[in-house]
Amino acid sequence: MSTSRREVLMLALAGGAALPAMARQAGAGIEGQRTPDLGNGDYLNPVLAGDHPDPSVLKDGDDYWMTHSSFDASPGLLIWHSRDLVNWTPVGPALRRPLGTVFAVDLVKHDGRYFIYIPFMKAAWSAPLASFANIFVIHAPSMHGPWSDPIDLKIGDLIDPGHAVGTDGQRYLFLSGVNRVRLAPDGLSTVGAVEKVYDGWHYPDDWVTEAYALEGPKLFRRGDWHYLVSAVGGTGGPPTGHMVIAARARTLNGPWENCPHNPIVRTWSEAERWWSRGHATCVEGPDGRWFLIYHGYENGYRSLGRQTLLEPIAWSADGWFHATGGDLSNPLPRPRGVAGPHGLAGSDDFSKPAFGTRWSFYGAGPDEVGRARVDRGTLTLAGKGTGPNDCSPLTQVVGDHAYEVIVDCEIEGTAQGGLLLFYNDRLFLGMGIDGTRMTSYRGGKSSYWQEPAPAVRRLHLRIVNERQIVTFYYSRDGKSWTRHGVRSEVSGYNANTMDDLAQLRPALFAAGGGSAHFRDFRYRALD
Numbered sequence: 001m002s003t004s005r006r007e008v009l010m011l012a013l014a015g016g017a018a019l020p021a022m023a024r025q026a027g028a029g030i031e032g033q034r035t036p037d038l039g040n041g042d043y044l045n046p047v048l049a050g051d052h053p054d055p056s057v058l059k060d061g062d063d064y065w066m067t068h069s070s071f072d073a074s075p076g077l078l079i080w081h082s083r084d085l086v087n088w089t090p091v092g093p094a095l096r097r098p099l100g101t102v103f104a105v106d107l108v109k110h111d112g113r114y115f116i117y118i119p120f121m122k123a124a125w126s127a128p129l130a131s132f133a134n135i136f137v138i139h140a141p142s143m144h145g146p147w148s149d150p151i152d153l154k155i156g157d158l159i160d161p162g163h164a165v166g167t168d169g170q171r172y173l174f175l176s177g178v179n180r181v182r183l184a185p186d187g188l189s190t191v192g193a194v195e196k197v198y199d200g201w202h203y204p205d206d207w208v209t210e211a212y213a214l215e216g217p218k219l220f221r222r223g224d225w226h227y228l229v230s231a232v233g234g235t236g237g238p239p240t241g242h243m244v245i246a247a248r249a250r251t252l253n254g255p256w257e258n259c260p261h262n263p264i265v266r267t268w269s270e271a272e273r274w275w276s277r278g279h280a281t282c283v284e285g286p287d288g289r290w291f292l293i294y295h296g297y298e299n300g301y302r303s304l305g306r307q308t309l310l311e312p313i314a315w316s317a318d319g320w321f322h323a324t325g326g327d328l329s330n331p332l333p334r335p336r337g338v339a340g341p342h343g344l345a346g347s348d349d350f351s352k353p354a355f356g357t358r359w360s361f362y363g364a365g366p367d368e369v370g371r372a373r374v375d376r377g378t379l380t381l382a383g384k385g386t387g388p389n390d391c392s393p394l395t396q397v398v399g400d401h402a403y404e405v406i407v408d409c410e411i412e413g414t415a416q417g418g419l420l421l422f423y424n425d426r427l428f429l430g431m432g433i434d435g436t437r438m439t440s441y442r443g444g445k446s447s448y449w450q451e452p453a454p455a456v457r458r459l460h461l462r463i464v465n466e467r468q469i470v471t472f473y474y475s476r477d478g479k480s481w482t483r484h485g486v487r488s489e490v491s492g493y494n495a496n497t498m499d500d501l502a503q504l505r506p507a508l509f510a511a512g513g514g515s516a517h518f519r520d521f522r523y524r525a526l527d
């Protein structure tokens with residue numbers, strides 16, 4: 001199946017509806033950030049707030065491991081650990097050498113070894129690939145690594161790998177389409193040609209979706225059946241598009257029988273709290289109950305990207321499963337597992353590097369981390385490019401409706417440095433200083449507004465995002481703040497606007513000659 005770039009990176013949501021009245025706030029965790037565990041035996045979605053799309057989850061004894069599409073972030077593929085599917089602790093990045101845009105991976109264990117099957121979209125600087133996207137694999141003896149360099153499986157123009165093992169021990173990758181290819185016993189090469197194996201379940205033609213887009217196959221075995229869970233409807237576009245469907249077969253060779261009550265999950269109305277729900281992995285919880293883990297957009301907060309959601313399912317006597325979480329706007333019983341720490345602090349005193357966990361470079365080249373140095377409370381970032389659009393800024397994922405970020409920025413040489421809210425290289429806003437003036441950015445370009453900030457080489461910068469109303473501040477001493485003359489409304493900073501699956505996130509940048517020095521980065525969730 002040949003797929004265009006637009007079909008691969010499906011549009012997400014447009015517009016800006018108000019948060020429904022039934023939506024409730026989760027508990028406050030690190031730095032006041034949203035945490036799903038309510039502390040009373042219940043949890044409230046999302047289980048990972050902010051842009052954590054295309055979750056792939058592995059149950060490994062009492063442990064659960066999860067990673068997500070990291071797209072243009074480098075280091076990428078941050079791995080998370082949990083014992084209860086609700087509270088998640090970051091472990092570290094599995095992918096340190098970027099090959100391009102990374103999305104919709106599959107995290108698996110086979111014969112005591114761990115594998116991540118990864119679709120890469122070509123980067124401008126990467127070695128030539130046979131097609132616009134190729135599937136690679138990395139492997140490791142432990143989820144803590146060390147992870148191998150990526151190995152090209154030479155599967156072109158297909159995405160969304162899903163690993164499966166037949167009753168005869170034969171390994172396969174199922175792919176968008178749904179297609180399938182055999183793997184060698186070590187899982188590091190393919191055997192034979194790609195073949196079409198499943199046509200999907202087709203919804204009524206009058207349903208409002210983005211595109212049919214059969215993708216995201218994830219497989220598991222329960223009893224005598226192999227189950228194939230996949231997505232249709234497009235990952236964005238109209239809020240009623242994306243959905244979860246299921247099929248089953250006695251063997252991986254089929255024939256595949258569609259679930260009689262498809263779709264398993266769908267957003268039926270734009271009044272619901274969670275939109276475009278799909279791309280699910282099915283997993284048994286620590287207490288024997290089963291769950292779907294998938295992503296969705298939060299109504300009114302599509303600028304936060306696709307967030308990770310957890311929904312219980314129930315098995316019926318005929319061997320099919322039903323989703324039981326409703327529209328996920330209300331608390332649900334937490335799986336009875338060990339509740340560990342949850343989340344990741346955004347603040348950074350730059351006492352040690354945090355690349356691949358707290359920070360990642362956007363659109364990075366293979367040696368990008370070499371531009372950054374952390375030493376005794378200072379992050380020094382060498383300049384690159386001409387501005388935020390081409391300098392590969394350092395970004396971090398956030399998941400709160402309201403927050404502030406503050407940093408002490410000092411520039412050296414002919415560099416410009418500053419603080420941004422960054423969506424992609426075409427859409428961002430923030431402030432940059434170069435020693436002679438402040439440059440204000442809005443809408444992905446320098447603004448006409450000439451802010452009368454002092455012409456200094458060191459300035460404290462502050463950005464407040466109050467439910468998508470963004471205000472800039474600056475200060476000489478970090479105590480007495482001047483409010484920037486212009487505010488911005490940023491609900492339109494989302495994937496339907498930009499045709500790029502991402503989120504609006506805090507970023508530090510250094511462009512031009514010289515370097516920028518950053519100290520005491522602080523993140524704080526508001527209310």
